[in-house]
Amino acid sequence: MTAIQSTRRGFLQGGAALLGASWLMNSTALASIDPNSFAGRIFGACHYGPFEAVLRDGKIVAISPMVELDQRPTEMLSHGILDRTYDKSRINYPMVRKSYLKGWKSGDVKPELRGKEEYVRVDWDTALKLTAKAIVDTIEQHGNQGILSTSYGGWSHAGIMRPNVLQGKFFNMIGGCTNTVGDWSAGASQISLPHVIGDMEVYSAQTAWEVIRDHTEVFVMVGCDPIKNNRIEYTVADHGMYQPWEQIRDNGTKFISINPQKTASDAYLNAEWVRIIPNTDVALFLGMAYHVLEQGLEDRAYMDKYTVGGDKWIAYVKGEGDDKTAKTPEWASAITGIDAAKIRELAELLAKSRTEIAGAWSLQRAHHGELTHWAIINFAALTGKIGKPGQGVGFSWHYGNGGMPQSGKGTPSGLSQGKNFVTEYIVPASRLTEALENPGAEVFYNGNVRKYPDVHMIYNAGNNFMSHQQDTNRLIKALQKVRTIVSQDVWWTAATRWADIVLPASSTLERDDMSVGGTYSNDKIYAMKKIIEPVGESRSDFDIFAALADLFYRQSVYIEDGQFPEYMDIMKFAYAKTGASQHTPFEEFWEKGYALQPAPQEARSWVRHGDFYTDPVAHPLHTKTGKIEMFCETIANMNIEDCPGMPMWLEPAEYLGNAKEGQMHVVSPHPWHRLHSQMDQSESLRNLYKVQGREPVRINSEDAAARGIADGDLVEIFNDRGTVIAGAVVSDEIMPGVISIYEGCWPSLDSKGRCNSGLVNFLTSTQKSSGLSQATTANTCLASIRKCEDPEGPNMAYEKPPIIEGMEIAAIADEDLALDRLDALVEALYADMSPGEKLFYERCTVCHGPRDVGAFTQLQWKAITPSMFPRAGLEEDEAALVMEFLMTNASDAAK
Numbered sequence: 001m002t003a004i005q006s007t008r009r010g011f012l013q014g015g016a017a018l019l020g021a022s023w024l025m026n027s028t029a030l031a032s033i034d035p036n037s038f039a040g041r042i043f044g045a046c047h048y049g050p051f052e053a054v055l056r057d058g059k060i061v062a063i064s065p066m067v068e069l070d071q072r073p074t075e076m077l078s079h080g081i082l083d084r085t086y087d088k089s090r091i092n093y094p095m096v097r098k099s100y101l102k103g104w105k106s107g108d109v110k111p112e113l114r115g116k117e118e119y120v121r122v123d124w125d126t127a128l129k130l131t132a133k134a135i136v137d138t139i140e141q142h143g144n145q146g147i148l149s150t151s152y153g154g155w156s157h158a159g160i161m162r163p164n165v166l167q168g169k170f171f172n173m174i175g176g177c178t179n180t181v182g183d184w185s186a187g188a189s190q191i192s193l194p195h196v197i198g199d200m201e202v203y204s205a206q207t208a209w210e211v212i213r214d215h216t217e218v219f220v221m222v223g224c225d226p227i228k229n230n231r232i233e234y235t236v237a238d239h240g241m242y243q244p245w246e247q248i249r250d251n252g253t254k255f256i257s258i259n260p261q262k263t264a265s266d267a268y269l270n271a272e273w274v275r276i277i278p279n280t281d282v283a284l285f286l287g288m289a290y291h292v293l294e295q296g297l298e299d300r301a302y303m304d305k306y307t308v309g310g311d312k313w314i315a316y317v318k319g320e321g322d323d324k325t326a327k328t329p330e331w332a333s334a335i336t337g338i339d340a341a342k343i344r345e346l347a348e349l350l351a352k353s354r355t356e357i358a359g360a361w362s363l364q365r366a367h368h369g370e371l372t373h374w375a376i377i378n379f380a381a382l383t384g385k386i387g388k389p390g391q392g393v394g395f396s397w398h399y400g401n402g403g404m405p406q407s408g409k410g411t412p413s414g415l416s417q418g419k420n421f422v423t424e425y426i427v428p429a430s431r432l433t434e435a436l437e438n439p440g441a442e443v444f445y446n447g448n449v450r451k452y453p454d455v456h457m458i459y460n461a462g463n464n465f466m467s468h469q470q471d472t473n474r475l476i477k478a479l480q481k482v483r484t485i486v487s488q489d490v491w492w493t494a495a496t497r498w499a500d501i502v503l504p505a506s507s508t509l510e511r512d513d514m515s516v517g518g519t520y521s522n523d524k525i526y527a528m529k530k531i532i533e534p535v536g537e538s539r540s541d542f543d544i545f546a547a548l549a550d551l552f553y554r555q556s557v558y559i560e561d562g563q564f565p566e567y568m569d570i571m572k573f574a575y576a577k578t579g580a581s582q583h584t585p586f587e588e589f590w591e592k593g594y595a596l597q598p599a600p601q602e603a604r605s606w607v608r609h610g611d612f613y614t615d616p617v618a619h620p621l622h623t624k625t626g627k628i629e630m631f632c633e634t635i636a637n638m639n640i641e642d643c644p645g646m647p648m649w650l651e652p653a654e655y656l657g658n659a660k661e662g663q664m665h666v667v668s669p670h671p672w673h674r675l676h677s678q679m680d681q682s683e684s685l686r687n688l689y690k691v692q693g694r695e696p697v698r699i700n701s702e703d704a705a706a707r708g709i710a711d712g713d714l715v716e717i718f719n720d721r722g723t724v725i726a727g728a729v730v731s732d733e734i735m736p737g738v739i740s741i742y743e744g745c746w747p748s749l750d751s752k753g754r755c756n757s758g759l760v761n762f763l764t765s766t767q768k769s770s771g772l773s774q775a776t777t778a779n780t781c782l783a784s785i786r787k788c789e790d791p792e793g794p795n796m797a798y799e800k801p802p803i804i805e806g807m808e809i810a811a812i813a814d815e816d817l818a819l820d821r822l823d824a825l826v827e828a829l830y831a832d833m834s835p836g837e838k839l840f841y842e843r844c845t846v847c848h849g850p851r852d853v854g855a856f857t858q859l860q861w862k863a864i865t866p867s868m869f870p871r872a873g874l875e876e877d878e879a880a881l882v883m884e885f886l887m888t889n890a891s892d893a894a895k
């Protein structure tokens with residue numbers, strides 16, 4: 001057993017003291033830090049936590065977590081960071097795919113060879129010029145919308161200088177490009193819930209944990225796994241909620257986990273595990289609602305005061321609606337696989353107790369995903385819970401340290417993204433393949449009609465779209481219509497292995513940046529200091545876009561050197577917006593590496609929806625009616641075929657209820673030892689969990705026995721879309737009929753076209769959630785599984801692709817580029833922007849959140865901004881200006 005394996009065991013046993021001790025004693029990283037032999041230590045911070053890097057001769061030799069800031073450092077921090085920084089999968093030089101380099105002038109670039117062909121090492125000048133030419137050619141021939149940014153989110157690193165933000169700034173400077181809208185995480189609920197409960201909910205703070213400890217009798221985790229999913233953060237993890245969870249548990253709160261498999265949280269919190277057939281949660285909540293009504297346990301007074309549309313939903317539950325089907329516990333049992341008696345027991349327990357229901361996002365990454373959280377909301381409203389201390393619903397308990405009190409202080413924000421002039425064309429985040437296949441087709445998004453662009457160029461920075469999109473084989477084919485794919489990343493990920501031009505970015509340890517700790521608590525400001533020089537010829541994302549801007553004579557505009565003569569001035573500017581800057585000068589903060597801005601006392605008793613509950617007239621929800629919409633006219637009036645106006649049971653396209661003989665439901669949760677695809681290249685981490693070098697797949701012992709599969713065997717999982725090879729983990733902690741394989745491993749294809757590494761998206765489908773939100777349905781997937789009898793050698797995913805070095809490359813002549821073609825297009829666009837519009841693009845659109853003004857109504861913006869404005873650190877007068885801009889440009893604004 002290695003040192004880190006025992007850490008994992010200590011962790012699962014759950015004791016804080018035990019964990020701390022075993023971690024410290026066993027960590028090989030810490031063992032090497034003797035201040036006598038190592039002088040160089042530099043503070044840093046990342047998604048995985050704050051740390052000190054220990055240096056010798058300009059190289060990092062150890063990453064030392066800071067237990068005073070993070071009491072639960074993970075192996076991703078202590079081992080993964082160091083491994084990946086110097087891993088052989090680093091992209092050391094700019095690269096161009098061989099046929100692209102041959103054919104860039106003639107246009108014969110052979111896109112069908114992507115993923116198979118060698119790369120040629122080139123110099124930066126060549127790589128950037130080819131990129132710039134592709135940009136101008138595409139804009140000239142197909143408009144700015146012909147360029148698609150796949151850099152939809154910001155998971156690359158924790159800083160304010162995230163590549164997607166920098167990319168947005170670069171492209172918006174030259175007229176913009178088609179962006180993705182919505183996100184993966186909670187793409188369905190982020191659209192449906194503002195209509196239902198007046199807030200996206202999924203990215204909002206949760207009731208403060210002390211309130212839960214003191215008031216909550218029953219805490220129901222529906223798919224929710226806070227112990228796993230809080231191992232990382234969108235900003236800098238500090239694992240602040242781990243001890244509070246223990247206190248809640250030890251104070252006697254009963255935890256129930258509704259999930260097809262047992263989770264780390266279940267073990268940690270001693271939860272009762274109730275197994276549910278995937279994608280059937282709506283049926284469970286309908287069945288429980290039926291029983292509540294039968295027993296007269298509903299809270300009429302609450303519904304009258306706080307909700308609308310309850311009668312319509314109740315009629316549906318009772319079988320008085322069009323379908324004439326009563327949603328009895330027996331009815332629900334047949335769908336969910338949960339005994340009717342258990343459904344009755346749960347319904348009574350939840351209705352009669354002080355109950356908080358925590359819904360995971362995984363539930364809504366499914367067909368008809370818009371309806372799951374809504375069904376939970378309706379059940380909680382029916383039983384009169386929402387807004388009472390320690391009761392109600394929360395859809396972010398597993399994320400961003402949900403439950404930690406909020407500081408309410410300003411956060412650093414980075415450079416403005418500017419304005420994108422492409423507004424008619426969109427690609428919802430998970431619709432990439434569909435968009436490529438249907439250029440010009442109409443797409444319905446949150447009630448608005450837009451179009452898919454005709455994509456001829458993809459620019460991807462800090463994003464692994466080849467790994468995160470569903471139905472990889474279909475995507476590979478659809479990409480053949482795209483002339484140029486540029487991918488800017490630190491490592492040879494899937495998205496770079498299928499690119500034409502590969503730009504090597506330096507890693508987050510190789511440049512200065514800034515972040516916060518505790519996504520919701522927002523109580524620490526972190527310096528993400530530069531620790532080492534860029535590896536190889538890699539450059540920071542900022543420098544790459546600045547160099548591209550230079551080719552268009554716009555570098556000065558890009559780096560805003562009028563305002564920021566030095567790069568560090570950007571950091572100072574960002575820091576000035578934080579609460580900490582009011583008591584700690586920048587220099588002192590930067591020297592130390594962090595500054596605190598603690599949550600005020602009153603934040604410790606904050607209750608989600610508490611104001612609404614206390615006084616619904618003074619604090620209405622930002623729904624059309626100001627109340628919880630158990631039936632929602634707004635959604636109903638959109639007349640979307642696959643999204644009704646209330647949470648009904650609609651069969652998913654693929655689930656065990658319509659599976660063919662032998663097929664199993666595949667769920668793909670987020671990985672324990674990775675952040676999506678990040679850290680898969682870390683060998684120390686892989687040694688902890690991979691099975692024969694492949695991604696593990698959890699399978700029930702009955703299912704395994706029936707197929708002759710033993711623990712540790714290689715298996716083939718397959719359906720009409722693709723085949724992957726994975727390593728079996730036989731367990732009774734997953735229900736029969738379901739297999740679980742983490743998303744995000746790096747792919748590698750064998751000669752039969754199977755993924756020999758285990759990337760689950762070769763199996764998942766591009767089915768959309770519904771026409772309301774067009775979100776992913778990654779968790780709606782059936783496949784078969786058998787023992788793999790003919791694996792073809794080891795998994796090659798972590799080897800570099802074949803590279804040709806030392807090739808003589810002719811310099812590119814300026815007349816072949818003619819980059820000045822761009823100027824005429826751009827100038828007029830920036831002339832007249834209002835101050836509110838400017839602030840919105842400068843401050844509000846840089847973080848996790850919506851940025852497409854016309855995609856939301858006035859009311860929805862009112863629902864979104866109460867959590868958006870504090871995150872952006874807006875003053876009252878600034879918020880007023882932005883609000884005015886949003887109100888005049890919302891989808892329902894008078895034009």
Ligand SMILES: Nc1nc2c(c(=O)[nH]1)N[C@H]1C(S)=C(S)[C@@H](COP(=O)(O)OP(=O)(O)OC[C@H]3O[C@@H](n4cnc5c(=O)[nH]c(N)nc54)[C@H](O)[C@@H]3O)O[C@H]1N2
Binds near residue numbers: 667671
């Ligand atoms: N360690 C780690 N943490 C992460 C991430 C990571 O990559 N690694 N990623 C972050 C990101 S971007 C996101 S979006 C969040 C994701 O947060 P979530 O979407 O909430 O989490 P998942 O890990 O996908 O799934 C959680 C659980 O949902 C269960 N589940 C799946 N389908 C169903 C169903 O139909 N019904 C029920 N009841 N349960 C179901 C799975 O068995 C699993 O245990 O996590 C964040 N946290």
Ligand SMILES: Nc1nc2c(c(=O)[nH]1)N[C@H]1C(S)=C(S)[C@@H](COP(=O)(O)OP(=O)(O)OC[C@H]3O[C@@H](n4cnc5c(=O)[nH]c(N)nc54)[C@H](O)[C@@H]3O)O[C@H]1N2
Binds near residue numbers: 154
């Ligand atoms: N089957 C299935 N698929 C899923 C999901 C699921 O539950 N199931 N979940 C979905 C969800 S919720 C999400 S959020 C997505 C996540 O999908 P992605 O956001 O694409 O996930 P990451 O692997 O974190 O990609 C970040 C990339 O940034 C790179 N990077 C890191 N640092 C830097 C840097 O400093 N500069 C640059 N240029 N690059 C950098 C990393 O190498 C990596 O390639 O996946 C989605 N896909």
Ligand SMILES: [Mo]
Binds near residue numbers: 184185186
């Ligand atoms: Mo996500």
